[in-house]
Amino acid sequence: MKIVRVALAVPLPHLFDYLAPDDMPLPPGGRVWVPFGSQKRLAIVVELAAQSAMSAEKLKTVLEPLDEQSLFAPIYWDWLHWAANYYQAAIGEVLFQALPVKLRNGEKSAQEERAFWRINAAGEKALAQGELKRSKKQAEALQCLLEQDLEKGNNGFSTTIWSALKGKHLVDEIRLHIEPKSWREALGNKPLVNSENRLTLNKQQALAFSQLMFQRDFNVWLLDGVTGSGKTEIYLQYIEEMLKTGKQVLVLVPEIGLTPQTVQRFKARFNVEIDVLHSNLNDTQRLHVWERARSGLNAVLIGTRSALFTQFADLGCIILDEEHDASFKQHDGWRYHARDLAIVLAQKLNIPVLMGSATPSLESINNVQNGKFKHLVLSKRAGNAGTLRQFVIDLKNQRVQNGLSQPLLEHMQSHLEKGNQVLLFLNRRGFAPVLLCHECGWMAQCPHCEKPYTYHQHQRALRCHHCGSQKTVPRQCGACGSTHLVTTGLGTEQLEETLKARFPNYSVARIDRDSTARKGKLEGYLADIQQGKSQILIGTQMLAKGHHFPNVTLAALVNVDGALFSLDFRAEERLAQLYVQVAGRSGRAEKQGEVVLQTHYPDHPLLTALLAHGYQAFAQETLRLRRAMGLPPFSFQALFKAQARDSEAAENQLARIADFFREKNIAGLQILGPLPAPFSKKAGRFRWQLLLQHTSRTALQKALREYRFSHVEKNTQVRLILDVDPQDLA
Ligand code: ADP
Ligand code: ZN
Ligand code: ZN
Numbered sequence: 001m002k003i004v005r006v007a008l009a010v011p012l013p014h015l016f017d018y019l020a021p022d023d024m025p026l027p028p029g030g031r032v033w034v035p036f037g038s039q040k041r042l043a044i045v046v047e048l049a050a051q052s053a054m055s056a057e058k059l060k061t062v063l064e065p066l067d068e069q070s071l072f073a074p075i076y077w078d079w080l081h082w083a084a085n086y087y088q089a090a091i092g093e094v095l096f097q098a099l100p101v102k103l104r105n106g107e108k109s110a111q112e113e114r115a116f117w118r119i120n121a122a123g124e125k126a127l128a129q130g131e132l133k134r135s136k137k138q139a140e141a142l143q144c145l146l147e148q149d150l151e152k153g154n155n156g157f158s159t160t161i162w163s164a165l166k167g168k169h170l171v172d173e174i175r176l177h178i179e180p181k182s183w184r185e186a187l188g189n190k191p192l193v194n195s196e197n198r199l200t201l202n203k204q205q206a207l208a209f210s211q212l213m214f215q216r217d218f219n220v221w222l223l224d225g226v227t228g229s230g231k232t233e234i235y236l237q238y239i240e241e242m243l244k245t246g247k248q249v250l251v252l253v254p255e256i257g258l259t260p261q262t263v264q265r266f267k268a269r270f271n272v273e274i275d276v277l278h279s280n281l282n283d284t285q286r287l288h289v290w291e292r293a294r295s296g297l298n299a300v301l302i303g304t305r306s307a308l309f310t311q312f313a314d315l316g317c318i319i320l321d322e323e324h325d326a327s328f329k330q331h332d333g334w335r336y337h338a339r340d341l342a343i344v345l346a347q348k349l350n351i352p353v354l355m356g357s358a359t360p361s362l363e364s365i366n367n368v369q370n371g372k373f374k375h376l377v378l379s380k381r382a383g384n385a386g387t388l389r390q391f392v393i394d395l396k397n398q399r400v401q402n403g404l405s406q407p408l409l410e411h412m413q414s415h416l417e418k419g420n421q422v423l424l425f426l427n428r429r430g431f432a433p434v435l436l437c438h439e440c441g442w443m444a445q446c447p448h449c450e451k452p453y454t455y456h457q458h459q460r461a462l463r464c465h466h467c468g469s470q471k472t473v474p475r476q477c478g479a480c481g482s483t484h485l486v487t488t489g490l491g492t493e494q495l496e497e498t499l500k501a502r503f504p505n506y507s508v509a510r511i512d513r514d515s516t517a518r519k520g521k522l523e524g525y526l527a528d529i530q531q532g533k534s535q536i537l538i539g540t541q542m543l544a545k546g547h548h549f550p551n552v553t554l555a556a557l558v559n560v561d562g563a564l565f566s567l568d569f570r571a572e573e574r575l576a577q578l579y580v581q582v583a584g585r586s587g588r589a590e591k592q593g594e595v596v597l598q599t600h601y602p603d604h605p606l607l608t609a610l611l612a613h614g615y616q617a618f619a620q621e622t623l624r625l626r627r628a629m630g631l632p633p634f635s636f637q638a639l640f641k642a643q644a645r646d647s648e649a650a651e652n653q654l655a656r657i658a659d660f661f662r663e664k665n666i667a668g669l670q671i672l673g674p675l676p677a678p679f680s681k682k683a684g685r686f687r688w689q690l691l692l693q694h695t696s697r698t699a700l701q702k703a704l705r706e707y708r709f710s711h712v713e714k715n716t717q718v719r720l721i722l723d724v725d726p727q728d729l730a
Contacts, residue, residue, distance in 0.1 A: 006043035007092035017052040020062040029070025033063040089334030098309040100287040115152040119145035123170035183299040208376035223356035225378030227584030231356040247316025254325035277303030305338035323355035359577040402498040403490035420553040430454035432487030437477035448684040467683035509534035550589035556596040639726040640690040647686035654690040
């Protein structure tokens with residue numbers, strides 16, 4: 001017997017030892033069934049070991065191996081181990097998460113089979129005896145089958161011929177495993193690109209592109225281009241160059257960016273196999289895509305963050321659009337950042353990463369400044385679009401009706417009269433964020449989160465946007481019994497109602513998670529907008545990002561003041577990015593675009609820097625402040641979060657962890673907390689946090705590793721999470 005060390009999909013940092021017969025093939029990276037407690041669990045072989053810390057009698061024996069070969073190519077294997085180490089995650093969780101669900105559950109990877117027609121003995125006889133003289137085509141088809149089986153649906157004979165032959169029992173339908181064709185073979189003699197819609201690069205684009213062409217090994221490129229400056233066109237031409245050399249390309253987009261419009265643009269350009277990993281795929285389809293990439297059958301794969309774990313036969317580059325987008329960070333399980341991990345993978349594969357944004361993250365801007373990333377700049381809109389006109393409306397002392405000031409309404413009126421579309425951004429679903437008693441001030445609150453319920457008028461319900469719980473709208477105050485309940489604050493539903501009344505001659509479309517919950521709804525609304533059927537567009541983030549509506553000439557941010565006073569030091573950066581995104585929806589074609597911001601704080605330094613000097617200036621100013629305060633990217637953070645029904649238990653858990661680090665006395669390590677999380681209760685659980693910060697990534701990593709293999713006592717009633725490089729301090 002030999003000893004094999006395996007990883008299980010459990011949140012424990014160590015591996016598990018098992019015995020196996022000497023002649024059992026157990027390649028590292030292959031799956032095995034093992035006994036685990038009273039269960040049978042799937043595991044991944046990590047290594048063979050000479051000896052075990054456990055005594056031989058205690059070791060259990062592997063039940064059954066599943067794979068003859070590793071499921072992980074060596075570079076991906078190394079990379080996943082690196083990731084587990086960096087994010088302090090269990091290797092088992094990382095390896096399993098990197099596989100398609102079907103493989104995680106122990107299914108064999110499927111082989112591709114296709115249906116063929118084959119002549120049988122009766123068929124040969126019929127042909128030899130000339131029985132088919134009256135049906136020439138059928139005879140012809142049989143004749144062809146004498147030479148070779150013909151693939152169903154792809155053989156030059158009509159289906160009626162085949163059903164006739166089948167009806168006469170002269171042919172059989174068989175299934176054959178076929179060696180799949182690489183995407184290049186599948187392309188055959190067709191041209192790689194449909195060049196009729198390929199654009200001639202303008203000067204700035206051409207300059208950026210030639211830099212890209214000049215260096216083809218590992219490099220991180222930050223394509224820093226204003227909205228509409230032609231970043232996507234650069235991606236497309238870059239992909240073309242990669243495909244010319246036979247390589248595959250991975251394109252990562254934010255969750256919200258995976259729209260049919262985006263995918264269509266890629267598919268329209270190339271004649272090659274393009275796969276898309278979107279949320280509507282079932283597990284079989286996901287497995288299929290995974291295998292296609294691994295066998296080199298697809299040329300391009302477009303997907304959101306988890307597509308990064310697809311292994312490719314021959315990857316040429318990784319493109320990452322909207323690199324600043326928060327959706328690249330995983331928020332449960334092990335909390336990786338797809339941008340950062342993509343860079344590590346590219347380094348191991350020695351291929352370039354091209355990432356683009358109109359509003360790069362401050363981390364990336366800093367990495368340009370310290371020479372880690374290469375900077376490509378597109379400062380002008382491509383095509384015919386002109387520059388935007390910006391207006392700030394000071395809400396102080398204005399008459400404001402349901403969140404809309406008189407000047408904003410006038411702006412809207414004038415754009416609508418010209419036959420254009422206007423877009424209003426409001427990041428709050430529902431009718432109103434608060435329902436309260438007019439007589440005593442009581443507020444309808446979610447008992448699990450201790451935050452106000454949002455009032456949803458359409459569904460006649462109160463909903464908690466934090467835990468999803470919901471209840472019917474009360475008729476009476478919960479404290480004094482008064483029936484005089486009123487809403488306060490503004491949600492998209494109310495904005496829609498207000499605008500419908502104010503502009504009865506125009507049609508209003510509201511796009512948020514509620515209005516688009518049913519399948520196909522979003523596509524319907526987007527089509528209506530494209531066709532000009534709706535003139536007033538209201539929406540949350542869903543509407544603000546990525547879309548190209550050529551007729552929108554006015555974009556307005558109705559209320560974003562909350563972000564100016566957030567506890568999270570990244571709130572300002574996010575607000576600036578949001579502003580630029582929303583503004584970017586306006587004036588994308590020939591017509592002059594305008595953007596309007598309503599605020600009570602027009603003199604806030606963030607707003608003045610952003611509006612007067614643009615995102616770059618804002619970024620430089622904010623980086624200066626972050627440096628002065630020792631905040632990321634000038635320091636590195638790890639956030640421990642503890643959640644429990646018993647507040648004290650959560651606090652104590654973190655106190656023990658804080659003590660562990662204090663006792664280590666690590667020079668330069670800042671230990672902040674335990675403190676109640678800014679969001680101190682959610683879904684019935686109290687939340688505490690402990691923040692570690694260090695100016696050296698290596699030192700912080702070292703401290704975390706020591707903790708990982710330490711024996712700090714864990715309370716099983718407390719959910720404990722470690723987030724390395726947290727993006728969100730709430
Ligand atoms: P981004 O990805 O930076 O937002 P796009 O690539 O979507 O920009 O381009 C914005 C618009 O400009 C699109 O309508 C596109 O067709 C057009 N465009 C891009 N590059 C060129 C070019 N070189 N010449 C003419 N039009 C261009
Ligand atoms: Zn709640
Ligand atoms: Zn009351």
